Amino acid sequence: MAEVLQSISNSIDPYILQIFVNIGIAIILALGLNLITGVTGQLDLGHAAYMSVGAFTAAIITINLNLPFSINLLIAGTIAALVGLAIGFPILRLTGDYFAIATLGFAEILKVVFLNLDITNRALGLSVPPANTTIPMPFYVWMITILVIVGVTFIQNSRFGRALKAIREDEIAAETMGINSTRYKNQAFAIGCFLAGIGGGLYAHFIAYINPSDFAFMKSIDILNMVVLGGLGSIPGAIVGASVLTVAPEFLRFMSEYRMLVYGALLVFLMVFRPNGLLGGVDFRKMVLRIFFGKKEKKPNVTIKAR
């Protein structure tokens, strides 16, 4: 089995394969952030920090213990979730922008701490040995990606998910309906950070070299852009957003150094002309219904409210 997968992945153009894997990892990260920001409505400007916790945990485990990769990832995700909880617990009672600023602050602090720890090899970063698994990385990543997509779909369409959406829509009303918003926000935050940790672990082993500076503010913004681009709270949106923003720089590659210039301008134009995201307001379930059964489409409009 493993040999077959290996030969399949060998037969695919490595460049294409690399983009494909990057998309998978991006989807995991975007779905984690989507749960926090899109579904629960808590703007997180430091998601890359939890990714870095997972990346370094997984790398250090592989270097020192070489546990089976799945167990390694579970530990990486759990540590990221615990760090997330430690940070989230005090700051999730802050509202709106104050919460967003606090996530940003903590992410910068974590980055600087990692730049100063011996175990993360300070500013030099870590070379990561190959993952301890017989399944080739591209397949491994996509296996996890599909699991994550299914998992978050279940979560968003459950009693738990409804409670999270209620908090996003109107926290006071949600509490009056018996929802302990602090507890639910923490749980959503922990799950989001867990996914960031998993994504980080996969990233570390796929890229094979990690440096604390890889997980700086701009990385968090990249992930946020994926979620916003696809439309807050929407799983298909986050998947499309992650895919588009992973592939777009590759398409813009011919412009070489003008790439980021165009990227910045595109973000502005996109927001000006589609402020709810490229796919914001598109209900995929209803869209499918409309295409096949001619049903009418309605537009939800998820936004982050003032204060």
Add this chain to the structure above:
Amino acid sequence: MFLQQLINGITLGAVYGLIALGYTMVYGIILLINFAHGEIFMAGAFVGLMMVTVFKMNIFLALILAMAFCMVLGVVVERVAYRPLRNSSRLSALISAIGVSIFLSTLALLIFGANAQGYPAQTFPVSQIHIGPAEISTLQLLILGLSAVLMIGLELIVHKTKIGKAMRATSQDYQTAALMGINVNRVISFTFGLGSSLAAAGGVLVGLYFNAVSWNMGLMAGLKAFAAAVLGGIGSIPGAMLGGLFLGIFEIMGVAAGLSSYRDAIAFAILVLVLLIKPTGLMGRKIQKKV
């Protein structure tokens, strides 16, 4: 050397304060974290540098031109990237601001290259003045003096002029201000122009002080200045200056205490502590939630 560190800290803090003013004024009026503000600061530093190196201008003239340029830049950015989003979600405006930030810093990278550039020697004659055991340079004096002048000027504009009154009214209640016949768009443009020109002044001063101007100087300076604005109580003008000073002093003291590798974390540690203990900052107003 406590006194010496204090002088250095206040100098750095004064610059943070200048940048923080732009954040706090914009946030006070349209509740937007203007992430592009750090890039305006960077643009100001470059324009000042160009005026001095290419056009061989006097530093003060260069400073004024940099401020004028950034005033226009700030107004244009607001016009293009924020105004169309006035009525959509605040997150959209935030993303748009991030887009502007990426655009401007990349533009600077393309024009000026990746290496930091310095102001030529003797742009401003630097000599040391001894105060007891410590010393203060003429450049530090310039930074402190200019910051103080700009601060006082801003206070006068906000409290003694008609447009200042309109700004205060708009920050109290945007809609009511519009109903009272205030041209809210003009007030917002004015606020961006004012804040951006202060950031440009900060940029030129930082460029002189550290003798380094680079395309990526905006992000960290912007984040720290934003931290200063929050520390002082976002929306409060004296708060921004006070927050900047606090932050500058803490940062320099931290470095002096041997935490130099944690330098960038100090500002954010203070930021987080303030948010947890007193989220409205040192001088912020309390907002009562209405059910």
Add this chain to the structure above:
Amino acid sequence: MSLLKLDNVTIRFGGLIAVDKVNLTVEQGEILSLIGPNGAGKSTIFNLITGIYSPTEGNIYFEDRSIGSKKPYHLAAAGIARTFQTIHLFNNLTVLDNVLIGAHTRGKWNVTGALLKFTPWVRGEERELTEWAYDCLERVNLADKADELAMNLSYGAQRRLEIARGLAVRPKLLLLDEPAAGMNPQEKATLLKMVKAIRDSGVTIFLVEHDMKFVMSISERISVLDYGVKIAEGPPEAIRSNPKVIEAYLGKGAVNSA
């Protein structure tokens, strides 16, 4: 035993005394109205009962248990539900989801339940909750709108949805904050019947309302609040002719000319 008892409740916001030493009881199975001029502290009393505010002094008892320092989510579980004066619906969610969120305290599966979505236990609970939600929607004539987004409903329907969401909590006490506001006479007549039916099904009703005709025809007892102080209490006929109440509403001169 009274269902709800406010015992000398005072709340201050800075220097402002919004509610001043109010004593009030709601009896099991009645419809009690709270009236008073704007700013009298009516909504503040609701916010106190539902735990959004805590009393500065005094205490509140629900079924003889002190609830003065409880959080809003504890009170939903205890059996208190409410609607809001300004509509607080979950706008981007469907009508059904709004009511399902109201039924939150009736379910128990959380994250694990979400991941075990297709097991019989979780599916059983979801089915039960959904059936219950439809029951609640039917009681306010909204079952046919279950898949609409809450924000797309008409104003009157949004007010009714707030009631359905409150009913989904399966409350012993339902607080209605200006349920008839913005409704036309026809809608008000329907609402009147609805509220009476809800009471007849065993839910005690405590409501704040400005529409005097509505209040007089629905209430068994009325309490009157003015500047945070309770100035009168009694059956509708007594309140209608109470000079203190007329004075509070119309000013001193009105009493003499009446």
